[in-house]
Amino acid sequence: MGEGLESESRKLLGRLRDTMAEEAAGQERLDKITHLMADSMGTEVCSIYLFRDAETLELCATQGLNQAAVHETRMKMGEGLVGRVARYGKVVNTADAPSARGFRYMPETGEEIYSSFLGVPVQRLGEKLGVLVVQSKEKREFTHDEVYALEVVAMVLAEMTELGVFVGEGAALMARHTQPVMLRGGTAQEGAAMGRVWLHEPRVVVTNLVADDPEVEAKRLEDAVDTLRVSVDEMLADAPNDSDHAQVLEAYRMFANSKGWMRRMQEDITRGLSAEAAVEKEQSHARARMSQVTDGYLRERLHDLDDLSNRLLRILTGQGNSTGSEMPSDPILIARNIGPAELLEYGRSLKGVVLEEGSVGSHAAIVARALAIPLVIHAERITNEALNGDQILVDGDQGIVHLRPDETVSNAFRDKMAMQAKAQERYASIRDTECVSLDGHKVSMLMNAGLMADLPSLDNSGAEGVGLFRTELQFLIRNQMPKRTELANLYARVMDAAHGKRVVFRTLDIGSDKVLPYMKPQDEPNPALGWRAIRVALDRPGVMRMQLQALLRAAQGRPMTIMFPFIAQYEEFRQAKEEVNRVWAREEKLGHVMPESLEIGAMLETPSLAYASNKLFEEVAFLSIGGNDLKQFFFAADRENERVRRRYDTLNVSFLTFLQGIVKRCEESNTALSFCGEDAGRPIEALCLAAIGIRTLSMRPASIGPVKSLIMRYNLDEIRAVIEASRDRGDQTVRASVMDYLRQNG
Ligand code: PEP
Numbered sequence: 001m002g003e004g005l006e007s008e009s010r011k012l013l014g015r016l017r018d019t020m021a022e023e024a025a026g027q028e029r030l031d032k033i034t035h036l037m038a039d040s041m042g043t044e045v046c047s048i049y050l051f052r053d054a055e056t057l058e059l060c061a062t063q064g065l066n067q068a069a070v071h072e073t074r075m076k077m078g079e080g081l082v083g084r085v086a087r088y089g090k091v092v093n094t095a096d097a098p099s100a101r102g103f104r105y106m107p108e109t110g111e112e113i114y115s116s117f118l119g120v121p122v123q124r125l126g127e128k129l130g131v132l133v134v135q136s137k138e139k140r141e142f143t144h145d146e147v148y149a150l151e152v153v154a155m156v157l158a159e160m161t162e163l164g165v166f167v168g169e170g171a172a173l174m175a176r177h178t179q180p181v182m183l184r185g186g187t188a189q190e191g192a193a194m195g196r197v198w199l200h201e202p203r204v205v206v207t208n209l210v211a212d213d214p215e216v217e218a219k220r221l222e223d224a225v226d227t228l229r230v231s232v233d234e235m236l237a238d239a240p241n242d243s244d245h246a247q248v249l250e251a252y253r254m255f256a257n258s259k260g261w262m263r264r265m266q267e268d269i270t271r272g273l274s275a276e277a278a279v280e281k282e283q284s285h286a287r288a289r290m291s292q293v294t295d296g297y298l299r300e301r302l303h304d305l306d307d308l309s310n311r312l313l314r315i316l317t318g319q320g321n322s323t324g325s326e327m328p329s330d331p332i333l334i335a336r337n338i339g340p341a342e343l344l345e346y347g348r349s350l351k352g353v354v355l356e357e358g359s360v361g362s363h364a365a366i367v368a369r370a371l372a373i374p375l376v377i378h379a380e381r382i383t384n385e386a387l388n389g390d391q392i393l394v395d396g397d398q399g400i401v402h403l404r405p406d407e408t409v410s411n412a413f414r415d416k417m418a419m420q421a422k423a424q425e426r427y428a429s430i431r432d433t434e435c436v437s438l439d440g441h442k443v444s445m446l447m448n449a450g451l452m453a454d455l456p457s458l459d460n461s462g463a464e465g466v467g468l469f470r471t472e473l474q475f476l477i478r479n480q481m482p483k484r485t486e487l488a489n490l491y492a493r494v495m496d497a498a499h500g501k502r503v504v505f506r507t508l509d510i511g512s513d514k515v516l517p518y519m520k521p522q523d524e525p526n527p528a529l530g531w532r533a534i535r536v537a538l539d540r541p542g543v544m545r546m547q548l549q550a551l552l553r554a555a556q557g558r559p560m561t562i563m564f565p566f567i568a569q570y571e572e573f574r575q576a577k578e579e580v581n582r583v584w585a586r587e588e589k590l591g592h593v594m595p596e597s598l599e600i601g602a603m604l605e606t607p608s609l610a611y612a613s614n615k616l617f618e619e620v621a622f623l624s625i626g627g628n629d630l631k632q633f634f635f636a637a638d639r640e641n642e643r644v645r646r647r648y649d650t651l652n653v654s655f656l657t658f659l660q661g662i663v664k665r666c667e668e669s670n671t672a673l674s675f676c677g678e679d680a681g682r683p684i685e686a687l688c689l690a691a692i693g694i695r696t697l698s699m700r701p702a703s704i705g706p707v708k709s710l711i712m713r714y715n716l717d718e719i720r721a722v723i724e725a726s727r728d729r730g731d732q733t734v735r736a737s738v739m740d741y742l743r744q745n746g
């Protein structure tokens with residue numbers, strides 16, 4: 001790149017900045033930019049197309065094309081050369097536009113006389129805003145430097161659009177972030193919430209895009225990158241070796257030291273951009289690529305680069321995490337993704353959470369579930385669209401988010417919430433009533449928990465005890481292995497809070513989707529079928545022993561209940577139980593107060609266990625069906641894979657028949673049986689489970705009211721007959737028949 005070209009580019013940006021500094025209405029500013037660009041690039045035409053809506057581009061200003069076409073000419077994404085630039089987010093540079101693929105003649109613009117065409121996307125952090133075009137009669141391809149110059153201007157244009165510079169009289173351009181937006185995502189935790197946006201990472205606002213002195217800017221960038229490197233090194237020194245966290249930091253370090261990254265930013269600065277603008281330009285590129293890359297690993301690395309750019313922008317602008325604003329009283333947290341520990345820190349102050357990414361089984365989802373906060377995942381663009389303080393409605397049941405909703409939507413939503421509140425009142429009125437069906441079958445209602453924060457729900461929900469305490473949460477939210485005393489204290493406090501109600505502590509269930517941040521990740525082709533839960537515990541008994549000690553000590557003389565996850569064959573249970581006996585003997589020898597009694601049960605999460613020998617059924621104190629895992633293995637459908645996870649109905653006759661087989665075996669061997677998967681908390685499913693004989697259900701606390709109130713209104717023997725009849729008729733699922741029956745019977 002020649003010195004002359006660099007100063008040309010700087011001059012152009014300087015003129016652009018001066019133009020922007022003048023008092024002018026939005027449209028006037030757009031017009032001025034097109035004049036300026038056509039003039040500087042020596043082309044007859046310069047036009048700016050901006051998105052009207054997600055699919056439609058509109059000619060918003062032009063120098064050289066017919067003025068009457070402004071705000072009249074529109075095209076769909078992908079239509080014509082301009083539409084192509086927008087769709088693919090890539091530059092189109094051609095000497096002979098009329099014969100280029102995709103060219104579409106727009107008579108109102110008079111453009112057919114122009115031969116050369118150069119179009120660059122106007123995009124900001126991966127979001128498409130429009131297209132900037134220059135055209136000329138002379139048949140020539142634009143040089144690399146010209147393309148670059150136009151790209152830089154497009155970037156400045158994108159920033160200005162974001163800042164609302166072009167809004168105003170005559171511009172016919174809506175201010176950004178003012179329109180209602182509805183986003184459809186996935187549901188990870190049900191419930192409805194309304195509140196105000198609180199961004200986990202507020203956007204850094206870059207206002208100085210163009211700089212006069214490249215040397216000063218280059219130095220600023222260098223200093224900022226140095227600061228960044230030091231902080232990454234420090235974080236790395238604190239991170240446990242080989243952990244996920246350390247791996248991410250290693251990737252950060254790689255980028256922070258990457259010559260290519262630095263070089264590109266320095267080049268942008270030489271061309272006249274400020275250090276911040278240069279960082280953001282690179283970040284935009286990374287985001288644009290992110291939307292195209294499907295390879296998981298690469299996407300992760302692009303994310304790392306994105307995070308790193310954010311850090312760098314914060315250093316450069318001095319803008320901190322909260323940018324001075326105060327968290328609203330009804331915050332709905334918006335983030336691209338969030339870790340479990342961070343989410344837990346916000347805790348119950350949050351009314352809802354919306355993530356751009358996330359997954360149903362992610363740790364954040366587990367925490368959100370534990371906190372009973374509605375969570376919508378895969379809400380595309382939410383972090384770009386939402387501003388702190390915006391009104392927002394979260395429909396966790398449908399996976400829908402309404403940002404800045406209009407009044408009709410708000411009112412409808414308010415009605416929905418009022419109805420739910422009424423239902424809650426009804427549930428509260430039966431809180432202390434036993435759950436007995438009309439025909440006199442008692443169904444025990446237990447709750448699932450995993451955090452200290454869950455325990456107050458024991459009283460609020462009327463649960464008779466904790467049927468599943470997921471102990472792994474305590475391991476997942478820390479960045480190092482918890483200590484034995486720490487755990488013993490925590491378990492003791494859990495038991496204190498339960499006031500004598502039974503708590504079933506499930507031993508550490510890690511592996512598959514639950515990866516401890518401080519444990520070396522296993523590279524397994526099928527983690528759900530891999531080295532997880534009891535398999536890890538038996539192969540590396542150290543952690544299990546420590547946990548068992550903590551549990552026995554926590555009891556402080558009270559009765560203790562322990563449950564092993566993911567038992568696939570008798571031998572695993574036997575070994576695990578032997579481990580408990582050994583720990584018991586040692587603890588006793590050490591003089592600790594031993595639990596008054598000890599129950600040891602197993603989770604039935606693999607079909608194999610349903611066919612285990614009688615010995616298993618006789619030896620376990622109880623069995624608890626982990627329906628989430630059991631169902632995924634029964635149907636061979638990954639519980640985390642959006643494509644298949646809803647494909648098979650829990651009320652499918654094959655699955656129900658299978659469950660009935662388990663009920664029968666438990667009855668024959670007098671083994672206590674419960675069900676603790678998510679389905680236990682879905683009223684219709686729970687009703688059917690109870691009808692086929694599973695009379696202990698453990699679920700999210702919030703589900704106890706709805707499940708209980710439904711079961712209490714029906715006759716379980718009749719429902720069972722409906723299920724059998726439906727099966728006899730050859731139905732694939734009994735759902736429709738059961739629903740019909742419920743409708744006909746109130
Ligand atoms: C289950 O698999 O149903 C279960 C309760 O365990 P988790 O969801 O923690 O795997």
Ligand code: MG
Nearest residue numbers: 605626628629
């Ligand atoms: Mg499970």
